[in-house]
Amino acid sequence: MRHILLVLAAAAAVVVAGAEPVLRQVTDFPTAVSSGVSDADALFCDSWRLSVETANAGPWRTVPARCGASVRAYMEGERYASDSAVAAAESLAFAAQAFASGVGGAMPAWVFDVDETLLSNAPYYAVSGWGLQEFNETSFDAWVDIAKAPALPSSLKLYNELQGLGFHIILLTGRSELQRNATEENLLFAGYHSWEKLILRQISDIGKTAVQYKSERRAAMEAEGFKILGNSGDQWSDLIGLPMATRSFKLPNPMYFIS
Template identity: 80%
Template sequence: MRCFHLLFVVVALLATAAADAKPVLRAVTDAPAGVASDSSDELYCDGWRLSVETGNAGPWSAIPSRCAGFVRAYMEGERYASDSAVAAADSLAFAAQALASGDGGARPAWVFDVDETLLSNSPYYAVNGWGSQEFNETSFDEWVDVAKAPALPSSLKLYKELQGLGIHIILLTGRSEFQRNATEVNLFFAGYHSWEKLILRQSPDIGKTAVQYKSERRAALEAEGFKILGNSGDQWSDLLGLPMATRSFKLPNPMYFIS
């Protein structure tokens, strides 16, 4: 009887707790009671950015209109710089460990994308809605010709540190061959020097997805004897496709999507 009575009390307490419990999960579009709508937008947009960075959002052409201010604040504030610095620190730690364990092979290499990986196009997007407008290839090409995009500070630091470790630097960009001169001028302007290769799209690459184009170029690099230890890019399409690097590192970019 004592055991039965104890069981009855436990069940009663659990039932009372369940009746008083509040839902743990809430839809991101639901505004909690007493929270202003702008706070709800911030919650939604922070969740949307996470979805973008993890690849859950899938293809998209422009950021949600309600998130334009959020993306601007993220890109101009400390969080973008901090997130980028964490990715760079993780990259360097992996590279040093891989070389120390002998995993680099005879020709260890690191592949970098260019836009939003080595160079920041924030000055362009600052006057073009931070991604809230659909991509305009003509105006972006004009910006590329200016060749004044600044370096991402953490990426420039990582770039030099990898060179100091003896790793071959390969630049693999979705830019086209006709932009080679402007790209080289901009890279030098931003402080990048002594890369092994700068690979741009050739005529046969026009129309290929970034995944197809970049994976084909990585295969060619491996055929030349490079061991691709790391690959840094702001798009999943910079990193996916076979062959892949030993480790791939995704940099933040909530402004646009490239398939």
């Protein structure tokens, strides 16, 4: 078989009961998996983390208590950096090949999520339990306003390489329009520049899941003529839903889940 072109697309039908004005929506039922072996936490927690990254885990609210130390070690150590770097390298390998083949046409685009994709909120999660505690919108918004989240280094590198190739860079975030100034300031502080658009949630998006909101915005991009070749995000809800990018790249994030 010489050439295979896979065009993958996903549709999401979403039923929401009791829409509340939260920007990050975390659902109710945690996943309960336990092992009787006392010293098996490290093994279990690595497997739990894999199940999160492959979307097996389904909706969850907090990191399992026994995995708090493991998630912290992962985020602070070389593994998170390595996993992020390999995701970026796979992204660039695809991008260079896709760009060279001209499949993107006149307006080849790459969509990036912001939190835990372009920017790292590790300084915030370091003082709020690395995902062991439920998401606190008030304290997170205060952190956003400080506008000092560092870049995820491998994403900054990829961002610059994609711009060098000629991609239009579109940032699509679950952050609110009210956080535009802080977000722009933070992105510039972290070294990002010259994005084509920064799309944030509007009042009319309140109550929508990330999948619904982001899918609608990708559809609007395509209607404007952008060909979305790639999409980078740390949540599956950044990546699934119609229309999908030609290729989607899942960045690691064992700290929280957004539906």
